[in-house]
Amino acid sequence: MIYASLKELSAALAARKISSVELTRRYLERIERLNPALNAFITVDAEKSLAAARDADTRIAAGKATPLTGIPLAQKDIFCAKGWRTTCGSKMLENFISPYDATVIVKLEQDAGMVSLGKVNMDEFAMGSSNETSYYGAVQNPWAHGSGETRVPGGSSGGSAAAVAAGLAPAASGTDTGGSIRQPAALCGLTGLKPTYGVVSRYGMIAFASSLDQAGPIAHSAEDCALLLTAMAGFDEKDSTSLERPQEDYARALGQSLKGLKIGLPQEFFGDGCDAEVMAAVQSAIEAYKNLGAEIVEVKLPNSHLSVPAYYVIAPAEASSNLSRFDGVRYGHRAAEYDDLNDLYRKSRAQGFGAEVKRRILIGAYVLSHGYYDAYYLQAQRIRRLIADDFAQAFKQCDVILGPTSPTTAFKQGEKAADPVQMYLSDIYTIAVNLAGLPGMSLPCGFDKQGLPIGLQLIGNYFDEARLLNIAHGYQQATDWHKRHPAGLD
Ligand code: GLN
Secondary structure, three states: OOOOOHHHHHHHHHOOOOOHHHHHHHHHHHHHHHHHHHOOEEEOOHHHHHHHHHHHHHHHHOOOOOOOOOOEEEEEOOEOOOOOEOOOOOHHHOOOEOOOOOHHHHHHHHHOOOEEEEEEOOOHHHOOOOOOOOOOOOOOOHHHOOOOOOEOOOOOOHHHHHHHHOOOOOOEEEEEOOOOOHHHHHHOOOEEEEOOOOOOOOOOEOOOOOOOOEEEEEEOOHHHHHHHHHHHOOOOOOOOOOOOOOOOOOOOOOOOOOOOOEEEEEHHHHOOOOOHHHHHHHHHHHHHHHHOOOEEEEEOOOOHHHHHHHHHHHHHHHHHHHHHHOOOOOOOOOOOOOOOHHHHHHHHHHHHOOHHHHHHHHHHHHHHOOOOHHHHHHHHHHHHHHHHHHHHHHOOOOOEEEEEOOOOOOOEOOOOOOOHHHHHHHHOOOHHHHHHOOOEEEEEEEEOOOOOEEEEEEEEOOOOHHHHHHHHHHHHHHOOHHHOOOOOOO
């Protein structure tokens, strides 16, 4: 039951084989038992979850259920949720109880009737690729559990991925600014989707880099992600960047044949810099797609090597502006002692933010400052346009782009923590997708010699989520990587 698909859970709830309260209890018990070792959850409130489960059971009994009603899930601690503590992984928001719900929370809890199991760990303000920047401590990758080594789950949605991989929740919400859904999904053997920018509302989602941030699901399969995205997506007048488009059923294409599908392989994703074992698994996935009737075409993304440098100008610039609201007066931690207003700002921010967040704020303020704006920020925006144009060219030749999600499998805790550039390179294949605003997925495609999962990335054209999910689903019908789970947790 712990690793059942959302469809199976939905059927069991509808047939009254299990109640939402019973199901929620099972996950809460597992959280209680395993979370001390994994540190995936920052906040759990069993009474609150069970009350929501009781409501879901009433709704099911009244015949008012959606396919997701009564199914528990873990919420990334970046989403404001009424009555829950919302920390964003930071000391700055250690005691913040949101007075309102993010649109994603409203859609999943109230509209779909899902049951939140709690708030899951993340890199501080979503800045990181290993979950090591969280004020609430690092998260252990469940695949390394019991191996004697501590490995990262990826980040910034590291708690989301670890919770789902360890069976503490059947699915989780995540956010992806430069790879934060896809990279942890890859490192934890899961399926994750970052939608087209503007498809999911950002209202109530604590902002990191507003032109890049996008929420999406992390689950065991493309089918589960399709159900979740259908519930999460939709126009929201409270978010000015939300796109006014008709409501979609993202599961509608599941099961369609992949015959004649044109898969583009960018040569830039198949060069140096990727682990041989990751590359071998990606190559086998290409063979599997050929067997399903897909055609392979070579494409070029000539500016993709500039994506990481451009991102590390644009994302910090936006972050420096977004995070200026945490001043200890209107929002966030306030220093206990200070001399005057400037001292209050200085001390509150110095105490409330961690090192990586401070680094980003400094870089952001620098690249936006007079005299440097043209040299850095403007240039980065030009590169961003070139990168989007490269994808537009590539999609003239193919339906979907395929490559690795991350150049390595889960690395050891501490391995990259002292070297920011090494850490930033974890997202070398994911960041261009955010800069272009395209949808991207990661799905499991094998394991390395140490038994650590490998992720395959699929990138679609704008608003092509339904087809992208089917392309992943077709592969998951032919393989069982997504059905493997870490050992030694029971
Ligand atoms: N790892 C990237 C960063 O540190 C991306 C994070 C994200 O997608 N939120 O900025």
